[in-house]
Amino acid sequence: MRYVFLCCLCAVYRCPILVRLRGFQKLMSIEEARQRLMDGLKIKRKNVMVSIYDALNRVLAEDIIAEEDLPRFDRSAVDGYAVKAEDTFGVSQFKPKTLKLTNGNEVKKGEAKQVWTGNSLPKGADAVLMLENAKRFDDEIEVWTVVTPGENVSKKGEDIAKGEIAVKAGTRLKPHHLGLIAALGKSEICVFEKPKVAVLATGNELVETGQKPREEQVFEVNRLVLGALCLELGAEPLDLGIAKDDVAEIAEKIRFGLEKADMVLTTGGTSVGASDLVPTAVNSIGKPGVIVHGVAMRPAMPTALAIIDNKPIIVLSGNPVAAMFGFEVFARPLILKMLGVRCERRPVVNARLTRRTTTALGRRTFVRIRVFQRGGEFYAEPVSARGSGIISTMTRANGYVVVPENREGLEEGETVQVHLFDTLEEADESV
Amino acid sequence: MRYVFLCCLCAVYRCPILVRLRGFQKLMSIEEARQRLMDGLKIKRKNVMVSIYDALNRVLAEDIIAEEDLPRFDRSAVDGYAVKAEDTFGVSQFKPKTLKLTNGNEVKKGEAKQVWTGNSLPKGADAVLMLENAKRFDDEIEVWTVVTPGENVSKKGEDIAKGEIAVKAGTRLKPHHLGLIAALGKSEICVFEKPKVAVLATGNELVETGQKPREEQVFEVNRLVLGALCLELGAEPLDLGIAKDDVAEIAEKIRFGLEKADMVLTTGGTSVGASDLVPTAVNSIGKPGVIVHGVAMRPAMPTALAIIDNKPIIVLSGNPVAAMFGFEVFARPLILKMLGVRCERRPVVNARLTRRTTTALGRRTFVRIRVFQRGGEFYAEPVSARGSGIISTMTRANGYVVVPENREGLEEGETVQVHLFDTLEEADESV
Numbered sequence: 001m002r003y004v005f006l007c008c009l010c011a012v013y014r015c016p017i018l019v020r021l022r023g024f025q026k027l028m029s030i031e032e033a034r035q036r037l038m039d040g041l042k043i044k045r046k047n048v049m050v051s052i053y054d055a056l057n058r059v060l061a062e063d064i065i066a067e068e069d070l071p072r073f074d075r076s077a078v079d080g081y082a083v084k085a086e087d088t089f090g091v092s093q094f095k096p097k098t099l100k101l102t103n104g105n106e107v108k109k110g111e112a113k114q115v116w117t118g119n120s121l122p123k124g125a126d127a128v129l130m131l132e133n134a135k136r137f138d139d140e141i142e143v144w145t146v147v148t149p150g151e152n153v154s155k156k157g158e159d160i161a162k163g164e165i166a167v168k169a170g171t172r173l174k175p176h177h178l179g180l181i182a183a184l185g186k187s188e189i190c191v192f193e194k195p196k197v198a199v200l201a202t203g204n205e206l207v208e209t210g211q212k213p214r215e216e217q218v219f220e221v222n223r224l225v226l227g228a229l230c231l232e233l234g235a236e237p238l239d240l241g242i243a244k245d246d247v248a249e250i251a252e253k254i255r256f257g258l259e260k261a262d263m264v265l266t267t268g269g270t271s272v273g274a275s276d277l278v279p280t281a282v283n284s285i286g287k288p289g290v291i292v293h294g295v296a297m298r299p300a301m302p303t304a305l306a307i308i309d310n311k312p313i314i315v316l317s318g319n320p321v322a323a324m325f326g327f328e329v330f331a332r333p334l335i336l337k338m339l340g341v342r343c344e345r346r347p348v349v350n351a352r353l354t355r356r357t358t359t360a361l362g363r364r365t366f367v368r369i370r371v372f373q374r375g376g377e378f379y380a381e382p383v384s385a386r387g388s389g390i391i392s393t394m395t396r397a398n399g400y401v402v403v404p405e406n407r408e409g410l411e412e413g414e415t416v417q418v419h420l421f422d423t424l425e426e427a428d429e430s431v
Numbered sequence: 432m433r434y435v436f437l438c439c440l441c442a443v444y445r446c447p448i449l450v451r452l453r454g455f456q457k458l459m460s461i462e463e464a465r466q467r468l469m470d471g472l473k474i475k476r477k478n479v480m481v482s483i484y485d486a487l488n489r490v491l492a493e494d495i496i497a498e499e500d501l502p503r504f505d506r507s508a509v510d511g512y513a514v515k516a517e518d519t520f521g522v523s524q525f526k527p528k529t530l531k532l533t534n535g536n537e538v539k540k541g542e543a544k545q546v547w548t549g550n551s552l553p554k555g556a557d558a559v560l561m562l563e564n565a566k567r568f569d570d571e572i573e574v575w576t577v578v579t580p581g582e583n584v585s586k587k588g589e590d591i592a593k594g595e596i597a598v599k600a601g602t603r604l605k606p607h608h609l610g611l612i613a614a615l616g617k618s619e620i621c622v623f624e625k626p627k628v629a630v631l632a633t634g635n636e637l638v639e640t641g642q643k644p645r646e647e648q649v650f651e652v653n654r655l656v657l658g659a660l661c662l663e664l665g666a667e668p669l670d671l672g673i674a675k676d677d678v679a680e681i682a683e684k685i686r687f688g689l690e691k692a693d694m695v696l697t698t699g700g701t702s703v704g705a706s707d708l709v710p711t712a713v714n715s716i717g718k719p720g721v722i723v724h725g726v727a728m729r730p731a732m733p734t735a736l737a738i739i740d741n742k743p744i745i746v747l748s749g750n751p752v753a754a755m756f757g758f759e760v761f762a763r764p765l766i767l768k769m770l771g772v773r774c775e776r777r778p779v780v781n782a783r784l785t786r787r788t789t790t791a792l793g794r795r796t797f798v799r800i801r802v803f804q805r806g807g808e809f810y811a812e813p814v815s816a817r818g819s820g821i822i823s824t825m826t827r828a829n830g831y832v833v834v835p836e837n838r839e840g841l842e843e844g845e846t847v848q849v850h851l852f853d854t855l856e857e858a859d860e861s862v
Contacts, residue, residue: 052640056659070822073647077820079702117702117750117820118636120647131702159821167826174853175659176825179751182652183822187641205549209483210618216504216551221613228487228606271510271548271562319548320610345855347778389508389548390590391501391614394607395598422605424776 027296029405030329030364033305036291037334040307045340046193052182055173057234058191059340064167064181069157074121078152081112081134081141082125085149096144101136112141121153128152160184170342172234195338197230197331198257199223200240202250202268202278203318208242221391222267222316222323229327235335245269250281258285258311262338265331268318270302278315282306290315296405298363300326319389325366325400328421346419349399351378353416358409367410368397371418372425380418382410398422458727460836461760461795464736467722468765471738476771477624483613486604488665489622490771495598497615500588505552509583512543512565512572513556516580527575532567543572552584559583591615601773603665626769628661628762629688630654631671633681633699633709634749639673652822653698653747653754660758666766676700681712689716689742693769696762699749701733709746713737721746727836729794731757750820756797756831759852777850780830782809784847789840798841799828802849803856811849813841829853 028036047061076082083099084107091097099112107113107125115121115128126149133145159180160166166184167177173191181189199222206220207213220242227237238261243250250269257264269277270293283289285308292305293315299322304315312334316326336344351371359365368383383397399418403410410416459467478492507513514530518541522528530543538544538556546552546559557580564576590611591597597615598608604622612620630653637651638644651673658668669692674681681700688695700708701724714720716739723736724746730753735746743765747757767775782802790796799814814828830849834841841847 052655053658056662071649071820072644075649075820117748118634118649154820159823166823172854175656175663176755176822176852178659179652179656179755180822180826182640182655183650183751185640185644185650187639203549208618209613209616213503213616218502218506218549219614219616221610224483224613225606225610227484228609231487232606317548320614324607324610343854343856347780347851347855349778349780389502389506389585391607391611392590392597395611420778421607423603423774424778425774 027294027301027363028292029296033292033295033303034330034333037305037307037312037330038337040288040291041312041334042310043337045338047190048193049188050191052178052187052189055178055189055191056175058173058194059234060167060169060171060173060177061190061192061340063165063169064184064186064189066160066162066164066166066184068184069162070159070166070183071154071156074156075154076115076117076119076121076128076152077154078128078130079116080114080128080130080152081143082107082115082122082128083112083143083147084109084125085127085147085151087112088127088129088143088146091144091146093144096142098140098142101139101141112143126150126153168342170340172339172341172344192340194234194236195263195335196236196238196261197226197335198238198240198261198264199226199230200243200250200253200257200264200266201318202243202245202266204245206242206268221320222318225320225324226265226267226316226327226331229324229332230335233332233335234339240264245277247277247281247284250278251284254278254281254313255285258308258313261311263311263331263334264313265316265327266313267316267323270304270315270317279304279306282308282313282315295329296363297325297329298360298365300329300366301363303330305330320391321368321389321394324394328366346399346421348417348419349378349424350415351380351418353401353410353412353414354379354381356409356412357382357403359403359407361408362405364405365403367401367403368393369399369401369416369418370397371399371420378418380416398424458725458732458794459723460727464723464726464734465761465764468736468738468743468761469768471719471722472743472765473741474768476769478621479624480619481622483609483618483620486609486620486622487606489604489625490665491598491600491602491604491608492621492623492771494596494600495612495615495617495620497591497593497595497597499615500593501590501597501614502585502587505587506585507546507548507550507552507559507583508585509559509561510547511545511559511561511583512574513538513546513553513559514543514574514578515540515556516558516578516582518543519558519560519574519577522575522577524575527573529571529573532570532572543574557581557584599773601771603772603775623771625665625667626694626766627667627669627692628657628766629669629671629692629695630657630661631674631681631684631688631695631697632749633674633676633697635676637673637699652751653749656751656755657696657698657747657758657762660755660763661766664763664766665770671695676708678708678712678715681709682715685709685712685744686716689739689744692742694742694762694765695744696747696758697744698747698754701735701746701748710735710737713739713744713746726760727794728756728760729791729796731760731797732794734761736761751822752799752820752825755825759797777830777852779848779850780809780855781846782811782849784832784841784843784845785810785812787840787843788813788834790834790838792839793836795836796834798832798834799824800830800832800847800849801828802830802851809849811847829855 306313399420558578737744830851
């Protein structure tokens with residue numbers, strides 16, 4: 001009923017349902033398209049050993065299990081004096097107590113031994129008095145602060161106990177993970193190999209950046225942008241160059257990409273109607289070929305997804321902004337899966353929309369947003385753009401908001417969740 | 432008055448004011464310490480030309496100014512038919528109109544010409560009808576949708592006009608910036624050189640990861656962690672190795688670092704009282720030497736800042752977590768300044784604190800936090816830790832909250848701003 005009702009309005013309102021019928025016959029939802037791709041692929045990963053000095057941002061292939069306790073022994077957490085805690089009971093600034101300094105390996109009743117952060121706790125001691133909470137006189141110290149047993153002591157195994165998982169497989173290794181792994185004494189670790197992603201641009205109008213364009217030629221930017229997006233994720237881009245609008249040439253280059261890489265991205269030559277050069281080329285190479293063509297999203301509606309010999313091909317729009325969002329929605333999660341990352345979201349921030357923005361019903365819309373902070377509040381300013389070819393809308397934005405298919409836009413003042421693809425620029429506070 | 436009042440309570444509550452008096456005499460505020468460092472330095476940057484293919488994450492040294500309009504000509508933003516808009520006025524699904532297809536360079540009244548996205552607009556045409564909004568019959572099309580003049584046309588200069596600044600100097604180059612620069616035809620750009628940061632660890636107890644430790648030895652992790660933090664920012668770390676607790680050896684290694692690098696980081700050998708080996712070594716090298724020692728923060732209180740021959744030396748705690756926060760607060764902003772980045776914040780997210788956490792008055796406290804999302808809400812779980820040597824508190828956390836000096840903690844349910852140093856792991860929504 002709803003369908004028919006909407007269709008009656010099509011001629012007047014250019015409703016997306018009509019677009020759907022006349023263009024792609026049926027636009028698929030993002031979820032269904034993603035699911036088809038994932039269902040059709042069996043992702044295989046290879047492991048490789050690397051030095052922890054080369055492991056930043058790599059993805060751990062195996063759990064790191066502690067072979068020993070960390071710390072390996074009870075140690076002082078501060079610079080100070082190892083004591084028996086009970087020797088400090090009852091002291092105060094008005095009733096200080098004197099302890100004798102020892103150089104031996106053991107602290108007896110009435111004694112203290114100077115220790116530095118990280119030193120092992122001498123036998124007999126059960127707490128450490130901070131340096132600044134005692135006054136030293138030659139071979140004794142004056143104490144006026146009570147310490148409790150265990151105070152300022154890092155107990156053996158307190159950080160990580162022997163046999164415990166220190167870092168889980170699938171973790172993207174950040175500096176702090178590397179620190180923990182190194183603290184356990186491991187200098188070589190097993191990570192997943194970087195997936196190789198081949199990138200092909202198509203289009204007769206394209207010319208390489210740096211060359212002199214003829215009238216009506218356009219600089220090709222998508223290979224650079226998509227390659228950089230791959231590098232950001234930790235994948236390895238492989239440049240397939242530019243193909244003319246020719247099915248045979250496109251097919252040959254994609255075939256080469258499938259041979260050399262784990263995944264192929266193409267831009268251009270996918271649309272409605274007559275210009276489906278890339279899907280046609282892909283289908284000429286092998287099976288199953290194109291499994292999705294046309295997605296209910298904006299931008300990036302003409303995106304196609306294909307599989308050949310268990311390798312994915314993401315057929316993106318030639319439009320730079322649409323190519324970036326097609327990558328974001330389909331290539332990014334797939335590359336993360338190939339990388340073996342358990343989960344990795346872009347940072348998000350909740351912000352108040354500075355003005356109303358309209359979107360089309362029936363399409364999930366990705367609105368480019370500039371987030372800024374003023375007076376402690378975050379604001380989301382939609383970056384206006386008419387076409388998805390306007391690259392500067394991406395450089396003026398630092399994130400995007402996702403508007404669901406069943407909404408016609410967002411209201412001014414509404415709190416939205418912004419996914420950040422660049423840093424927040426304005427700050428009125430510092431740490 | 433307040434000062435005296437607090438001091439009376441010291442013996443009982445171990446108030447920070449007492450610590451301040453007995454330990455460092457005076458702990459400096461983070462702002463003052465930073466200001467002293469910045470005031471004492473004259474930061475010089477060098478420029479270098481790089482290919483846009485090597486420019487990801489580099490920092491632009493000069494404004495990129497458009498030498499031509501982008502687009503360079505009026506072009507179609509969609510696949511479709513270039514038309515005179517007025518030819519579509521009054522049409523509807525119930526009253527379609529027929530236009531004659533032309534192959535010429537001009538569209539006359541009653542004519543249409545097929546165009547693909549990015550094609551230049553033929554002479555005479557002022558709008559583009561989307562492919563799916565027309566039906567083609569041999570040499571004519573049936574049109575039932577009105578287009579307005581300029582519709583689906585990217586006007587010359589609409590993205591960036593000639594002479595406009597496309598990307599500002601000081602921008603960290605992300606894929607979308609590279610895309611815009613390439614679209615303007617630039618293949619080589621001027622970026623700032625990467626600052627070199629030398630990293631030295633000190634401590635008799637330290638042993639290299641991968642070696643077999645003797646009893647009481649501890650694996651050295653700080654050079655790896657700090658080097659990785661430098662790499663993350665786009666700086667170039669230089670490993671100075673491990674120095675024994677010996678002023679002469681430490682001084683020699685720092686001197687080497689100052690010669691080879693733009694900045695030196697050290698860990699260990701800074702504390703209260705007797706173990707100030709690194710500050711002593713630094714002061715033996717040159718002037719002005721140590722300008723800050725002891726900061727009103729937790730962790731990382733014993734951090735010292737020094738300058739020799741206009742090069743900064745950040746003297747960090749040997750404690751891995753304290754070293755990381757000392758880096759965050761002092762080294763990170765300084766490296767960003769040396770990199771030439773205009774501004775770069777860590778992503779932040781507002782979240783509700785899951786439980787109360789107490790902090791010390793008089794110190795700015797950095798509480799490690801695990802942020803997670805449940806039912807659309809973000810929650811901030813403080814990661815409990817007794818000592819700042821517990822590295823796993825960093826791997827269990829993905830961000831931190833800053834508690835100001837005048838607060839004794841944070842309340843359960845309070846909304847806090849979490850600075851993220853790792854990705855958000857749990858999501859119950861997808862894009």
